[in-house]
Amino acid sequence: GDSVTQMEGPVTLSEEAFLTINCTYTATGYPSLFWYVQYPGEGLQLLLKATKADDKGSNKGFEATYRKETTSFHLEKGSVQVSDSAVYFCALSDAGNNRKLIWGLGTSLAVNP
Amino acid sequence: ETGVTQSPTHLIKTRGQQVTLRCSSQSGHNTVSWYQQALGQGPQFIFQYYREEENGRGNFPPRFSGLQFPNYSSELNVNALELDDSALYLCASSLAQGAETQYFGPGTRLLVL
Numbered sequence: 001g002d003s004v005t006q007m008e009g010p011v012t013l014s015e016e017a018f019l020t021i022n023c024t025y026t027a028t029g030y031p032s033l034f035w036y037v038q039y040p041g042e043g044l045q046l047l048l049k050a051t052k053a054d055d056k057g058s059n060k061g062f063e064a065t066y067r068k069e070t071t072s073f074h075l076e077k078g079s080v081q082v083s084d085s086a087v088y089f090c091a092l093s094d095a096g097n098n099r100k101l102i103w104g105l106g107t108s109l110a111v112n113p
Numbered sequence: 114e115t116g117v118t119q120s121p122t123h124l125i126k127t128r129g130q131q132v133t134l135r136c137s138s139q140s141g142h143n144t145v146s147w148y149q150q151a152l153g154q155g156p157q158f159i160f161q162y163y164r165e166e167e168n169g170r171g172n173f174p175p176r177f178s179g180l181q182f183p184n185y186s187s188e189l190n191v192n193a194l195e196l197d198d199s200a201l202y203l204c205a206s207s208l209a210q211g212a213e214t215q216y217f218g219p220g221t222r223l224l225v226l
Contacts, residue, residue, distance in 0.1 A: 042219060043218055045217070049213070091155075093213055099212065099215075100158040100161060100171070101148070101156070104155055106155055
């Protein structure tokens with residue numbers, strides 16, 4: 001079945017450092033890909049998405065490119081801030097009519113001042 | 114525009130009891146999905162409701178049941194609670210069946226003792 005694999009955390013960075021969180025997927029068909037963020041004590045917020053190969057999703061300085069050839073959707077940010085500290089989840093929506101989301105385990109990011 | 118709301122925010126139950134969790138979808142959304150997020154894990158799809166009918170179900174036993182009302186709000190019921198049911202329960206709404214993007218509520222944290 002479809003699955004998502006994320007790099008394990010926790011990831012600890014200094015403010016203004018470059019961030020990469022790796023995400024690869026296995027899917028039949030052509031899923032849409034998502035990054036969601038979960039701040040401490042809160043629910044999940046959509047960060048960005050891409051719906052087809054070579055699409056780039058971007059939001060709040062974060063970017064991810066849908067790479068069909070490597071089945072990847074890595075999250076990047078050029079300069080992280082303390083306020084970016086959160087858990088980041090990579091997900092795909094399956095090809096069924098309910099488009100249920102299949103999730104990675106999440107990667108915890110801590111940014112120190 | 115009102116986002117997805119869930120109630121209650123926290124709940125403590127004992128093993129064997131029953132629980133009902135509630136979700137109000139975002140304005141204009143007719144599809145609601147429920148997910149279970151165990152501590153340190155990614156969410157797992159429980160089921161989806163579209164126009165008051167179940168539209169897909171994940172790998173959860175029948176003691177997990179749901180309902181959707183004509184105003185598109187939804188309930189998740191869990192009977193015969195087990196310790197492993199302790200988790201964050203997330204509700205997500207989307208614009209229509211098959212819509213790619215789901216918007217999440219803050220979740221209900223259930224603790225089963």
